[in-house]
Amino acid sequence: MSDVAERVKKIVVEHLGVEEAKVTENASFIDDLGADSLDTVELVMAFEEEFGCEIPDDAAEKILTVKDAIDFISKAA
Amino acid sequence: MFDLTGKTALITGASGGIGGAIAKALHQAGATVAIHGTRREALDALAAELGERVHVLPANLSKGEEVEQLAKDAEAALGGLDILVNNAGITKDGLVLRMKDEDWEAVLNVNLTAAFRLCRAAIKGMMKRRSGRIINITSIVGVTGNPGQVNYCASKAGMIGMTKSLAQEVASRNVTVNAVAPGFIATAMTDELNDEQKARINGQIPAGRMGSAEEIAAAVLYLASAEAAYVTGQTLHVNGGMAMI
Numbered sequence: 001m002s003d004v005a006e007r008v009k010k011i012v013v014e015h016l017g018v019e020e021a022k023v024t025e026n027a028s029f030i031d032d033l034g035a036d037s038l039d040t041v042e043l044v045m046a047f048e049e050e051f052g053c054e055i056p057d058d059a060a061e062k063i064l065t066v067k068d069a070i071d072f073i074s075k076a077a
Numbered sequence: 078m079f080d081l082t083g084k085t086a087l088i089t090g091a092s093g094g095i096g097g098a099i100a101k102a103l104h105q106a107g108a109t110v111a112i113h114g115t116r117r118e119a120l121d122a123l124a125a126e127l128g129e130r131v132h133v134l135p136a137n138l139s140k141g142e143e144v145e146q147l148a149k150d151a152e153a154a155l156g157g158l159d160i161l162v163n164n165a166g167i168t169k170d171g172l173v174l175r176m177k178d179e180d181w182e183a184v185l186n187v188n189l190t191a192a193f194r195l196c197r198a199a200i201k202g203m204m205k206r207r208s209g210r211i212i213n214i215t216s217i218v219g220v221t222g223n224p225g226q227v228n229y230c231a232s233k234a235g236m237i238g239m240t241k242s243l244a245q246e247v248a249s250r251n252v253t254v255n256a257v258a259p260g261f262i263a264t265a266m267t268d269e270l271n272d273e274q275k276a277r278i279n280g281q282i283p284a285g286r287m288g289s290a291e292e293i294a295a296a297v298l299y300l301a302s303a304e305a306a307y308v309t310g311q312t313l314h315v316n317g318g319m320a321m322i
Contacts, residue, residue, distance in 0.1 A: 042205075
């Protein structure tokens with residue numbers, strides 16, 4: 001498991017207050033982890049802060065699962 | 078009731094009559110306040126009067142980078158912002174045919190754009206902490222209009238629309254966003270009016286007198302309090318009955 005994946009999962013756990021076991025790579029933020037639209041915006045901002053990268057709106061819209069986030073950040077960073 | 082002990086507040090335009098009264102009211106209720114303005118001496122005088130639990134943060138709100146810096150400075154000085162009061166405002170009156178683009182832009186910039194920027198900056202921390210209060214000081218003329226003030230009225234009406242939209246965006250995070258719309262308020266500016274002008278104004282007000290800055294501050298204090306948790310997206314008109322809307 002990459003360092004990016006660990007850090008992404010940590011942010012998701014902290015932000016959404018869900019159990020670590022639930023944060024699998026295929027978990028959908030909204031469908032599986034109970035996030036609402038505001039949560040997803042906050043998550044994207046938290047990722048930007050953590051990884052020092054910018055996630056444009058059109059890319060952010062496509063980040064629906066934990067894996068989407070890890071893939072985007074791995075490419076961007 | 079209306080205890081703000083342990084809370085922090087940023088009040089823009091606190092060197093003016095209404096802003097100063099708001100700062101005093103929130104401070105008196107126990108809040109630590111950051112007072113913003115453009116006139117340093119007036120802010121220092123207010124700070125001296127308040128004594129402790131006060132930070133002075135001058136900034137020019139017509140400059141975007143100074144607005145962003147103000148948000149950061151307030152967050153740093155206060156250790157997190159609980160209450161934001163967007164009170165700063167300017168006028169550059171004139172009939173529309175003679176109004177310059179600069180006059181339009183200057184008023185929109187300070188009254189509306191700076192307020193938007195401060196809201197955006199403050200919301201971040203408030204959402205994280207799952208609590209916060211934003212109070213935008215608009216004006217009765219933002220609802221009724223006023224000849225000679227297309228720019229000012231547009232900015233104040235804009236604040237009301239912004240307040241309602243923002244309130245809907247952040248309500249689920251226990252952050253409330255409201256507006257207070259003063260009518261005619263007695264300030265240094267209205268002191269310059271002659272008796273005849275004052276009589277004419279008072280004739281339009283069912284209460285028969287101008288309001289005081291303290292009466293606006295009381296409305297802000299209520300909206301900033303824990304007791305007002307279920308009030309959001311509203312505009313509280315404080316105008317002696319001059320307009321009932």
